[in-house]
Amino acid sequence: MPDPGLSQFTTVFRASEPRRIKRNRQPVSCTACQKRKSRCDRRQPCAACEKRGDAPSCHFGPTASAAAANPGQNRTEVQDRLSKLEALVKQLAEEQTGARHGVHVQDGHVDVHTSRAEDAARLEYRGPTSWASVVDNIHDIQSALEAEDSDQGPESDVLDVTDILCGSSRTTMDEILQVLPSRTDVDKLISAYLNAKFMSIPFIHPGQFRRQYDKFWADPTSISMCWISILFSIMSCGIKITLVKTISLSSGPESRDASLYMNMAAKCLVTGQYLKGSPHSVEALIAHVHSRHIHGQDSDATLWTMFGTVVRMAQRHGYHREAHKVSAKISLFEAEMRRRVWFTIMSYDLLWSIQQGMPPMIHEDTCDTALPLNMADEDFDENSMKLVPRPATEPLPILAYITKYRLLHILHPVVRHALGIKRGTAADAAALGTALDKWHENVPACLKYRPIRESSFTDASHTIYHRNMLEMTYHTSRCVLMRSFLSSRGQSGIYTHALAICRESALQLIAMQVDVYSETQPGGRLYEDRFMVSSLSLFSFLIAAMILVLELHDYDQMPYVFPCASPACECCQRASQEERAHCTQVLRSTQKMWETRSDTSADAAHVKRILKAMLRCVDSPGWQSESDTLCRTTHAQEEEPEKASERNPWSDGVLPTGSHGFPEGSVGFDATLPMESFFNDVEGLDWVGPHPPGAEPMKLPEILTMTAELYR
Structure with missing residues (x-):
């Protein structure tokens, strides 16, 4: 009889495993699935x-x-799959190495290239903090997702709201074809733009663009709306060139309406859903902002706001990273064009941020996009298997951009130094100044600055402009760096050094302004290419003029800001009479230039008024007597320096909030800034000068108000 204590375990423990019946049926799924x-x-x-x-x-x-019965077959299958995996890894490694060193193997078929380009354009870059990048690194999940690509799930709901940047208007292909002039006229506009090497953006490859252009005319519906937006932006810039060069167009007067083409470019952007990252969306928005910038007569903060969107879109597509780190689908040609796009973005972001007195949106420590290669457009195309840069001996337009790109990497810390909440030290400024000087020394010989009259007869106009652009950028950068130390009058050594650098760069900038102005007049060498001198390119000249105005002002105001025991004190020493006369004469030489532009530019009109008032006060007989009065007032305040410090907010050597550096001066990459901080606290000072009979004398606060209005 079984033991009652074990009965509860008789159905749990067995002496042997139960017999399992395996069905010998044919599998219904392949082994891979x-x-x-x-x-x-x-x-x-x-x-x-x-x-x-x-x-x-x-x-x-x-x-x-x-x-x-056949275990060897499984082993063979595993070995085959392993061999295939090894081959795939080697292929990816070769592609990445080719992207780094200029070697890339392609099959040479344009159709394949087009497909790869479209795939690359749709790529979205995700940094390591993104949850999606975590999923990408989980092999099992990634395999399942790839197998189920056909089931993408429902699309996200998209609200039909107004596009705050480009408006809500959309367009149709019928409207596009109706707005376009004859192909002959479009050809002329595009040719004029692409041949204006100093104005055209560097990421438009003429060969590739021509192939896309021919495809558009053959079948307009085969081209994306964002590419058509680029076409309209180019046409709007071409209008400005043809008007200067008096190139005739066969179509009616409406074909010369640049604003019409800019509006169509915006409509195509909206229709092409550029914010969703469609192909050519980043390039199209840059081209649109660039065209508006070229046609602008004065500074426009709207463009800086729009460019913030460009930066975020480009980062979303990984333009801030080297192409091989984003995707192996990006071809060698596309990788090079992406570098040129990123250079353009960095330039605009940095220099327009200086204009607004705001930190740049791009942080260099999060970017590793390499410099563009020094190649002419005819040196490579979509089917290139190897990219071989040229030596830096020929003044190619791209060489000027590469040289400027190197300067931008120095200008970033310069801007941080100028805009930082904590004031940078003199040692930091000295190190940055050394870096700027070293860059200036290493500018390729073919791009070294020389006066226009000393340029070779065979030098192209865009080469001359590029030389001027690089030189202006250098001198403006020095002003940005040393501007804050002009308030350090309590430290005579720092102030004297900063003033000497700013004066030297300002005088050089104005000398360049006189040179360019002279050569763009009728009969001058650059008269036919005067369209390259955008109104915004003159703002570096404006900064130079304002620095000299500041120096002339300080010439007779130093006793006021320094409560010294004696006018002979080192910190109260004034510039020599010869230097003062020279600065005054230089300002007079620029006055006519600003008057010439004042009819079409509100900024130039304000500058003209400021210079006129300043020079009138300098010539006033009361100028020196006022200075003597101020000097006596200063000595009377000697016993209470803290009160003088209260009157002068810069006496501690720290810039007041809102004071900024200066912009860079080149077509497409110029900037302006608030000017309230250019002068000291001189409230109540009556700056009297010659004035028409019956008119009230102009006081310095009025001049400062005029200056501030210029930058509001």
Whole structure:
């Protein structure tokens, strides 16, 4: 009789395992789908394997008994798959190495290139903090997602709201074809733009653009709306060139309406859903902002706001990273064009941020995009298997941009020094100044600055402009760096050094202004290419003029800001009479230039008034007597220096909030800044000068108000 204490375990413990019956049925899924746990349509090969490009490995495994009888087959299959994986890894490694060193293997078919370009344009870069990048590194999940690509899920709801940047208007292909002039006229506009090497943006490759252009005329619907937006932006810039060069167009007067083409470019951007990251969206928005910038007569803060969107869109697509780190699908040609795009973005972001007195949106420590290669456009195309840069001996436009790109990397810390909440030290400024000087020394010989009259007869106009642009950028950068130390009058050594650098750069900038102005007049060498001198390119000249105005002002105001015991004190020493006379004469030489532009530019009109008032006061007989009065007032305040410090907010050597550096002066990359901080606290000072009979004398506060209005 069984033991009652063991009866409860008799159905739990068994002496041997139960017999398992295995059914010998044929598998209904291929072995690959079984491993991926994906649905198989039971074809040979199945749709999932075809989509993955893995058709040779798609087969239906044998029954269990057959597999047990032939174990070598499984081993062979594993070895084949391992060999295939090794080949794939080697291929990816070669592609990445080619992207780094200028070697890339392609099949040479344009159709394949087009497909790769479209795939690359749709790529979204995700940094390591993104949850999606975590999923990408989980092999099992990634395999399942790739197998289920056909089921993408429902699209996100998109609200039909107004586009705050480009408006809500959309366009149709019928409207586009109706607005376009004849192809002959469009050809002229594009040719004029692409030949204006100093005005055209560097990421428009003429060969590639021509092929896309021909494709557009053959079948307009085959081209994306964002590419058509680029076309309209180029046409709007071409209008400005043809008007200066008096190039005739066969179409009616409406074909010369640049604003019409700019509006169509905006409509195409909205229709092409540029904010969703469609192909050419980043380049199209840059081209649109650039065209508006070229046609602008005065500074426009709206463009800086729009460019903030450009920066974020470009980062979303990984333009701030080297192409091989974003995707292996990006070809060698596309990688080079992406570098040129990123250079343009960095330039605008940095220099327009200086204009607004705000920190740049791009942080250099998060970017690793390399410099563009020094190649002419005809040196490479979509089918290039190797990119070989030229030596830096020929003044190619791209060489000027590469040289400027190197300067931008120095200008970033200069801007941080100028805009930082904590004031930078003199040692930091000295190190940055050394870096600027070293860059200036290393400018390629073919791009070294020389006066226009000393340029070779064979030098192209854009080469002359590029030389001027680089030189202006250098001298403006020095002013940005040393501007804050002009308030350090309590430290005579720092102040004297900063003033000497700013004066030297300001005088050089104005000398360049006189040179360019002279050569763009009728009969001058650059008269036919005067369209390259944008109104915004003159703001570096404006800064130079304001620095000299500041120096003339300080010439007779130093006793006021320094409560010294004696006018002979070192910190109260004034510039020599010869230097003062020279600065005054230089300002007089620029007055006519600003008057010439004042009819079309509000900024130039304000500058003209400021210079006129300043020079009138300098010539006033009361100028020196006022200075003597101020000097006596200063000595009377000697016993209470803290009160003088209260009157002068810069006496501690710290810039007041809102004071900024200066912009860079080149077409497409110029800037302005608030001017309230250019002068000391001189409230109540009556700056009397000659004035018409019956008119009230102009006081310095009025001049400062005029200056401030210029930058509001």
